[in-house]
Amino acid sequence: MKEEQFDDLWMRAEAGRYARSLMAEYPGWRRRQRRRVAAAAALVVLAGAALPLLNGVLPLGGADGEYLAAHCNKAGIGEDYWVDLAGDLLAESLEV
Amino acid sequence: MKKLLLIVMLLVWPLALLAQGSLYKQYASRPGLTVAQVDGFKLCDSVRVDVVLLQADDEAAWRRLAVEFGIEGEEGVVSWLADTERPAKRVGWTGRPVLRAVASHARRTLAFYRLDNERQYDALLDYQLYRMKGDKKNKK
Known part of the structure; x- marks a missing residue:
């Protein structure tokens, strides 16, 4: 599956209607979903850790x-x- | 997933350590001392400095500090310019980062104001004069 196809599926799955059927027919769905959630979580953690360093300007x-x-x-x-x-x-x- | 978490932790750990100054870390675990760090202490509208304060919890701990910083036998409030890495060492102003050290025997406290440039040095002197005038006015 190409990245564009996955993005398309992702968008549709996000809408909620096809989430269950997508997960059933494509085993990589959960893996990719976990990656995206982990990347977002990492961004939040990094932003929080960087705040003390901004003390000099904020x-x-x-x-x-x-x-x-x-x-x-x-x-x-x-x-x-x-x-x-x-x-x-x-x-x-x-x-x- | 595990690798990503490991990478995040490795990135966050040094950032958290950087938030604490080396002087604070050096004394924070010493028994008998209360250690505080004030980041961005305001001297005037546009100039701030970082301050580390060491307060001895008892007379014995203060005597130890006094010996370490070479101020035993002195009275009142003592002040000197100190090396950033070795705060007990007296240095002159050369334009490079220094610490303005102030020791008060009555308060059993040592304070170190980090001065990175001449602007901070000047602002510190202005603040001292301003505060001294204000304190005298309040006492009258």
Whole structure:
């Protein structure tokens, strides 16, 4: 079966009417369907993983845009605490 | 299907690691330390820097940090320019990426602000002056 023929079958199967008969008469249908679903899933996962890398250009987080993202090795301390501390330490370092 | 999943995992793994700075990773697993990373800390409308903070949970952990960074015996707040790979090493500004290190004995905290260029360096100084003036005004 050529790719164009498969695409045609795919479109028709997507419409729902012929899905069962197509699967029965063409054993490669399930395999190709799985490939397409896996490729779409991989795209979603990659997009999610790439989001942290876009922090430098997209304002993704942070109250009032004071910071883009924050994380800590221990739970229970709010992000604002660290952001305030980073600002306070800079101010204190100039005070004599 | 399995091969595809394996390829995706191999692609995602380094991306996830890149999101954490090396300084954070270096200290995050050390006992007695609370380590935080603030990405894109805003200095002014157009300039941001990444900050890593090390906070000692007790006096013993702070003494260890102080010895490691050569600030034992000093008081108050200490500041220096540090090498990005070896933050205990003092360096001068040459236009190459450096860390502005600030250590506060009272807060038992070390903060490292990564400066990749002169614009960030200038913005950091401006921020310090702005904050200092603001803090003094608030105290009056």
